[in-house]
Amino acid sequence: MEIRDYLHLLCESQGPSGFEKGVAEIAKEAIKPFVDTVEIDVLGNLIATKKCKKKNAKKMLIAAHLDEIGLIVTGHEDGFLCFGQIGGVDQRMLPGRDLIIMTPTPMLGVVCAMPPHVLKPEDMEKAIPMDQLRIDVGLSQKEAEKKIPIGTPITFRTEGFNLGEDLYVSKTLDDRACFAALIRAAELLKGKRLPWDVVFVGSTCEETAGKGAAVANFKEAPVVCAAIDVTHGKTPDMQEDAQGFELGSGPSLSIGPNISKIVGDQMIKLAKEKEIPYNIEVQSGRTGTDAWAMQITREGVATGLIGLPLKYMHTPVETVSIKDIEYCARLVAEYAQNPGLEVLSC
Amino acid sequence: MLKYLEDLCNLSGISGDEGNVRDYIIEHAKKYADSIKVDALGNVIVFKKGAKRGTKLVVTAHMDEVGFMVEKITDEGYLKFSAVGGIDPRVILGRKVYVGPYSIPGVLGLKAIHLTTVKERSEMPKESSLYIDIGAKNKEEAEKYVSLGDSVVFDSDFVCFGRGFVKAKAIDDRFGCAVMLNLLEKKLPQDVTFVFSAMEEVGARGAFGAACSVKPNIALVLEGTTAADFAKVAENKKVTRCGEGAVLGFMDSGAVYDRALFEMTRELAIKNNIPWQIKERIAGGTDAQAIQRSIAGVRVESISVPVRNIHSANTIANEKDIDAAFSLAKLFIKAVSEGKYK
Numbered sequence: 001m002e003i004r005d006y007l008h009l010l011c012e013s014q015g016p017s018g019f020e021k022g023v024a025e026i027a028k029e030a031i032k033p034f035v036d037t038v039e040i041d042v043l044g045n046l047i048a049t050k051k052c053k054k055k056n057a058k059k060m061l062i063a064a065h066l067d068e069i070g071l072i073v074t075g076h077e078d079g080f081l082c083f084g085q086i087g088g089v090d091q092r093m094l095p096g097r098d099l100i101i102m103t104p105t106p107m108l109g110v111v112c113a114m115p116p117h118v119l120k121p122e123d124m125e126k127a128i129p130m131d132q133l134r135i136d137v138g139l140s141q142k143e144a145e146k147k148i149p150i151g152t153p154i155t156f157r158t159e160g161f162n163l164g165e166d167l168y169v170s171k172t173l174d175d176r177a178c179f180a181a182l183i184r185a186a187e188l189l190k191g192k193r194l195p196w197d198v199v200f201v202g203s204t205c206e207e208t209a210g211k212g213a214a215v216a217n218f219k220e221a222p223v224v225c226a227a228i229d230v231t232h233g234k235t236p237d238m239q240e241d242a243q244g245f246e247l248g249s250g251p252s253l254s255i256g257p258n259i260s261k262i263v264g265d266q267m268i269k270l271a272k273e274k275e276i277p278y279n280i281e282v283q284s285g286r287t288g289t290d291a292w293a294m295q296i297t298r299e300g301v302a303t304g305l306i307g308l309p310l311k312y313m314h315t316p317v318e319t320v321s322i323k324d325i326e327y328c329a330r331l332v333a334e335y336a337q338n339p340g341l342e343v344l345s346c
Numbered sequence: 347m348l349k350y351l352e353d354l355c356n357l358s359g360i361s362g363d364e365g366n367v368r369d370y371i372i373e374h375a376k377k378y379a380d381s382i383k384v385d386a387l388g389n390v391i392v393f394k395k396g397a398k399r400g401t402k403l404v405v406t407a408h409m410d411e412v413g414f415m416v417e418k419i420t421d422e423g424y425l426k427f428s429a430v431g432g433i434d435p436r437v438i439l440g441r442k443v444y445v446g447p448y449s450i451p452g453v454l455g456l457k458a459i460h461l462t463t464v465k466e467r468s469e470m471p472k473e474s475s476l477y478i479d480i481g482a483k484n485k486e487e488a489e490k491y492v493s494l495g496d497s498v499v500f501d502s503d504f505v506c507f508g509r510g511f512v513k514a515k516a517i518d519d520r521f522g523c524a525v526m527l528n529l530l531e532k533k534l535p536q537d538v539t540f541v542f543s544a545m546e547e548v549g550a551r552g553a554f555g556a557a558c559s560v561k562p563n564i565a566l567v568l569e570g571t572t573a574a575d576f577a578k579v580a581e582n583k584k585v586t587r588c589g590e591g592a593v594l595g596f597m598d599s600g601a602v603y604d605r606a607l608f609e610m611t612r613e614l615a616i617k618n619n620i621p622w623q624i625k626e627r628i629a630g631g632t633d634a635q636a637i638q639r640s641i642a643g644v645r646v647e648s649i650s651v652p653v654r655n656i657h658s659a660n661t662i663a664n665e666k667d668i669d670a671a672f673s674l675a676k677l678f679i680k681a682v683s684e685g686k687y688k
Contacts, residue, residue, distance in 0.1 A: 077577035090459040092470060096437035096658035098502075098513070108507040110662060112576040113437050113655040117629060118583045127436075127468050134577045136654060136662060138508015161442070161451050164481020169442070169453055236424055236477060237457045288460070311479070313458035315440035319479065 003325050006030060006183055007160055007168055010176035014102055014155045016070030016086040017208040020044045023066050027179055027202045034186035035200065045216040046202035050186060052194035060339060061199040061222035062185075062332060063213045063290045064178035065206030065229065068171065069314055071099065071135075071154040079141045080134035081109065081148060087207030088314055092127040097316070098157045101137060103148055108157070109135040156316040166248055166321050173318040175206065177325055178228040178308050184329035189336060195344060196223070198336045206290050213290035217297040224263055224302045224343055226335075227291035228328060231281060231307030233319065243281055245309040247321040250277030251328045252307035258287045258295060263304035266340040267331065274334050276327050281307055302343065306331060347668060348512070350374070350524035352504040355514035358444065360413035360430045361548045363497045364388055367409040371523060371542050378530040388544035389556040392530065393537070400536030400683045404562035404644075405529065405675065406553065406633055407522025407569070408546030411515065412657045414498035416445065416478075419489060423482035425452065427498055428473075431547030435473045437658035438500075443478060446496035452480040500659035510589065510665045517661040518570025518653050519546065525568050525672045532676065536683035546633050550600070553633035557640030564607065564645045564687060566678055567595070568671065569632045570663070571625060573652030582626065586652035588663065591621025592670040595648030597628050600635025607647035610686055614677045620670050625650070645687070649674050 001009075009030060015023035024046045028038050035048040046066065051057070069087035076082065081101075095113040100106050112134050116124065135154070137144055160170030168177075182200045189198065199220050204212030206229075217225050231252045234244035245252055253267050271278040286292055287305060295303040308328050311319040359367035371390050372382055381393045390409070412431030419425055425445065439456045454476060459467065478498065482488035502515035514520075526540045539560050544552035557565070575587040586593050594611050595603045615622035634646040649671050654662040681687065 080577040088459050090440075090456065090462075090467065092436070092467065093440035093456055096655050096660050097440075098660050108505050108513060110513060110655065110660045113434070113658050114576065114579070115572050115574050115585075115656070116434060117572075117585075117627065118574050118579050125469055127470055129468075132578065136508075136576070138511035138662070138664075140509065143509065158442070162481075163451055163453065163479070164483075164487075167481040169451075232458055232461060235455055235457060235479075236420065236422055237455070237475060238461060242461055311458075312440065312453065312455050313460060315456050315458075317440050317442060317453035317455070319453065319455075319481075 003180055003184060003322050004168060006180040007170065007177060010179060011160050011170040011172045014100055015067055016153045016155055017067040017205045019102065019153045020066045020204045024202055027066055031183045031186055031200060034190060041216060041219060043212050043215050044204040045212045047216060048200040050189060050194065050198045052197050058196040058344065059199055059220055059222040060196050060336060061201055061217060061220050061225040062182065063201035063203045063216065063227050064182050065175045065290055066179060066202040067204050067207050068155060069207050073148055073150050073152040075150060076141055076144045077134060079139050079144045080112065080136055081144065083135060083154065085130060086153065090314055091130045093315055094133055095128065099135060099154050100157045101148055102153045102155065107137060109137045109154065112136050158316045163319060166323050167319050168322060169317050169319045171316045171318060173310055173320050174230040174313055177320045178230065181228060181308065181325045181328040181332065184326065185332035188329060188333035192337055194336060195339060203290055210290050210293035214293040214297050217294045217301060221298060222301060224339060225294045226263065226304035226306060227289045227294060228306040229289040230310035230313060232313060233309040233311035235311050245279050247309050247311065248323050249279060250324060251331055252279045252281035252309065254281045254283045254287060254305045254307060256283035257285065258283060258291050258303065259305050260302040262342055263302050267304055267335055270334045270338055271331055276331050347524055347528055347672065350527045351521060354520035354523050355504050355516050358499040359410055360497045360499060361410040361545045364409040364544050374527050375530055385555055385559060387552045387555045389552045390542040391556060391560060392540040394530055394534060396534035396536040396538060398536050398683065401564060402562045403536065403679065403682050404539050404541055404560055404565040405526060406541040406543055406565060406567050407526055408519045408543045408633060409523060410545055410547050412547050416492055416494055416496040416498060419485050421485050423484045423488040425478040425480065425492065427478060433657050436470050441659055442501035443498050444501060445478065445480060445498050446492045450480055450491045452478040455479045502659040511662055512665060513660055513662050515659050515661060517663045518656050521570055521651055521663060521668055522568030525675060528672060529675060535680050538679060543633055550633045550636035553636035554640060557637040557644060561641050562644055564682060565637045566675060567632045567634045567646060567648040568675060569648055569650040570653040570656060571650040572630060572656050573654045585627045586623060586625055588652045588654060589666055591623050592667060592674050593623055593625055593650040593652060595650065596624055598630050599628065600631025601638050601646060603634065603647050604645040607645055607687060610681055611647055611674065611678055614681055615674055618677060620674050
């Protein structure tokens with residue numbers, strides 16, 4: 001399968017934080033041919049291990065999160081649904097938005113777009129706060145209550161598509177595009193000698209706190225862990241001083257307290273040696289990725305972070321470069337084979 | 347009916363660029379029509395003979411939909427655009443669109459929520475700050491795929507959902523076109539000229555010319571009209587309600603409809619148990635505003651269906667209302683043939 005096929009497969013399934021079961025099963029089947037063991041743990045993390053077949057092998061763990069942002073039903077009003085958000089949803093792009101209501105047989109919902117005449121003139125320029133928005137499911141109050149109970153999760157309804165020559169657009173590329181990079185990395189490692197076991201994790205609940213990756217990291221107890229997550233692609237509406245990376249210019253490798261030098265420096269060294277394009281991303285504190293929680297599991301774990309540039313983060317039209325995914329996969333595969341002596345002697 | 351509606355809604359045709367819709371209509375109307383012509387403004391004028399000649403009657407619906415046009419290509423290869431027809435910028439953010447005659451996919455980008463200030467998040471971005479991303483590296487590459495003036499339409503699909511609802515783009519007014527194609531298939535009690543009009547969304551432009559060439563005595567306009575029957579909306583602001591029947595026009599911002607025709611239509615609905623309602627707000631307009639003042643004056647009436655999220659990618663209507671509008675339009679033609687309009 002090509003990277004675009006993996007993106008299609010992974011992004012078209014629904015899995016907001018806490019409801020990743022469906023996507024984890026799909027991810028499991030996709031990575032299975034390239035690893036030795038696969039399991040889904042108590043918090044729903046997919047853990048896929050490629051073994052080095054050495055006694056007392058050390059482990060490296062790399063996580064891409066499988067969960068996505070979404071909405072969740074909190075009530076019913078005249079047959080319309082009231083809802084809250086799962087993760088950071090931008091209220092400005094909700095009116096008129098089509099959604100998938102994740103009932104056993106998924107249903108269509110559309111966020112009501114209030115026509116101008118029902119808005120006060122002073123509110124015309126404002127975004128309608130999420131608690132005032134409702135979802136139209138075309139049902140009466142009684143039917144809606146019965147068919148769509150409170151607590152039903154909701155995702156954006158989109159189908160992925162190619163944009164230009166190298167770009168791909170879909171919901172949920174944050175962070176399934178990075179999981180696609182991990183599948184591709186596992187594929188690149190086929191038949192390669194490994195110095196350690198490589199554990200690929202499809203983590204859960206990143207968008208709500210990074211809990212999944214933390215417990216997977218605890219359970220697997222690697223000597224090195226890394227997160228691979230999306231970072232902001234450059235767009236014309238960005239503030240000039242914001243860090244944004246051109247799509248197609250390769251992964252971002254972060255420098256900052258969340259990244260252990262022993263891991264970060266080796267990744268930069270490998271990228272240079274193997275001629276994989278990359279950018280440096282400076283992260284002076286919290287990185288907003290699984291790396292944040294993973295770094296402080298157990299007695300602390302040496303941590304790395306690879307960023308995939310993505311435009312329009314947390315919208316239904318997230319955009320990535322296929323080339324960048326390939327570069328990320330190559331970098332992961334190189335690092336898995338060449339962690340540096342320092343790390344291995346830990 | 348739904349088959350026509352689905353096909354028509356899936357076609358692209360912003361005001362002034364209705365070619366795709368026009369071709370579809372001509373192809374499907376020609377089996378049943380006695381004559382078809384396309385006029386200088388792009389209207390399709392379809393004449394069908396009935397059991398008798400009758401008074402000169404036009405039934406009309408517009409082919410065009412709201413959308414955008416490419417106005418500028420930036421050095422970075424992004425497209426700046428302007429709206430064709432009335433689109434609320436709050437329904438366009440983060441949407442997929444198709445650009446130009448080759449339907450190049452594009453996205454209406456939106457700065458990631460993580461990079462916005464609290465103030466930015468609570469305000470709607472100005473249309474002038476928005477842009478379309480077609481994945482081009484720079485202006486030169488973008489120019490290979492798109493040209494200035496290219497039409498831009500929403501990506502949307504046709505879905506039946508809930509209790510008898512349909513969701514698609516452009517139900518306003520492809521519903522009216524679908525109803526007319528259905529009427530064309532029927533035996534008619536008198537001669538009818540069906541006008542599939544162009545450029546309604548930019549000021550009922552097509553209807554002026556069509557009314558002048560056809561010279562009707564009576565015109566029935568089929569339209570999509572605002573429904574704000576959402577939760578949280580005060581009863582007196584709902585305008586029309588989906589599922590509660592066809593909407594009879596008595597007055598809007600563009601016309602005071604012919605009172606006798608309005609009353610005749612209302613009587614027809616009551617007598618034949620067809621669900622009906624009236625618009626509870628004097629707003630909006632239809633091709634009637636143009637037709638009424640054409641030639642030496644034309645008597646006009648409208649039958650509409652309530653449409654939620656009108657002028658967005660996901661417009662919503664109820665099948666019951668569409669059926670009611672169709673039945674009522676058929677009865678309207680019959681009543682006119684029987685001289686009940688006098």
